[in-house]
Amino acid sequence: xxxxxxxxxxxxxxxxxxxxxxxxxxxxxxxxxxxxxxxxxxxxxxxxxxxxxxxxxxxxxxxxxxxxxxxxxxxxxxxxxxxxxxxxxxxxxxxxxxxxxxxxxxxxxxxxxxxxxxxxxxxxxxxxxxxxxxxxxxxxxxxxxxxxxxxxxxxxxxxxxxxxxxxxxxxxxxxxxxxxxxxxxxxxxxxxxxxxxxxxxxxxxxxxxxxxxxx
Ligand SMILES: C[S@@+](CC[C@H](N)C(=O)[O-])C[C@H]1O[C@@H](n2cnc3c(N)ncnc32)[C@H](O)[C@@H]1O
Numbered sequence: 692x693x694x695x696x697x698x699x700x701x702x703x704x705x706x707x708x709x710x711x712x713x714x715x716x717x718x719x720x721x722x723x724x725x726x727x728x729x730x731x732x733x734x735x736x737x738x739x740x741x742x743x744x745x746x747x748x749x750x751x752x753x754x755x756x757x758x759x760x761x762x763x764x765x766x767x768x769x770x771x772x773x774x775x776x777x778x779x780x781x782x783x784x785x786x787x788x789x790x791x792x793x794x795x796x797x798x799x800x801x802x803x804x805x806x807x808x809x810x811x812x813x814x815x816x817x818x819x820x821x822x823x824x825x826x827x828x829x830x831x832x833x834x835x836x837x838x839x840x841x842x843x844x845x846x847x848x849x850x851x852x853x854x855x856x857x858x859x860x861x862x863x864x865x866x867x868x869x870x871x872x873x874x875x876x877x878x879x880x881x882x883x884x885x886x887x888x889x890x891x892x893x894x895x896x897x898x899x900x901x902x903x904x905x906x
Contacts, residue, residue, distance in 0.1 A: 729799030745812035833864035
């Protein structure tokens with residue numbers, strides 16, 4: 692198997708414009724239009740999403756292998772795996788009845804759920820693209836203008852990454868948003884939940900998990 696590299700960042704610590712960027716996004720409601728393909732995918736799932744059962748989101752689910760694992764971990768919930776890559780979703784495993792996959796843009800989906808007043812019980816962000824170049828701060832979820840909408844989904848947020856700086860910045864952004872119940876650990880597992888977790892473990896990377904209880 693090809694060894695994967697830990698993302699190299701041009702930053703030596705949290706981005707120097709992290710605080711001002713996050714605070715600006717927390718103050719101003721983001722109004723960019725939602726893509727038609729996300730709206731269509733959301734509409735197809737709306738009835739399922741509106742059920743009384745608690746929801747679990749697997750945001751950036753890739754092939755959906757983690758969605759399957761999470762559906763087994765949360766049998767009383769409905770689990771939705773979301774990814775924008777048709778190619779990855781095309782390699783999905785067979786899913787149990789309490790799981791569905793949709794192809795949508797995450798910032799769209801998070802806002803559509805918020806508009807509908809939907810909250811989640813658990814929100815998994817497993818190995819989001821790290822965007823390690825300083826110039827790409829706003830592509831990281833905590834630096835993106837959608838960050839307040841992500842927080843508004845509430846529930847128990849679980850973020851995993853092999854990029855320590857991403858986790859550190861995310862924790863800082865949460866603290867700027869007034870979220871105090873945040874825990875960061877470095878962890879090991881012999882039962883990887885997703886393909887990227889498996890790949891990083893095989894390459895000997897250190898893995899980090901942030902959990903936050905969102906109001
Ligand atoms: C590094 S991969 C991790 C995949 C999976 N979570 C795992 O751990 O194996 C990041 C995933 O996020 C998806 N992604 C990135 N930006 C996205 C967006 N704006 N909307 C939906 N999916 C996105 C990519 O298509 C990719 O599948």
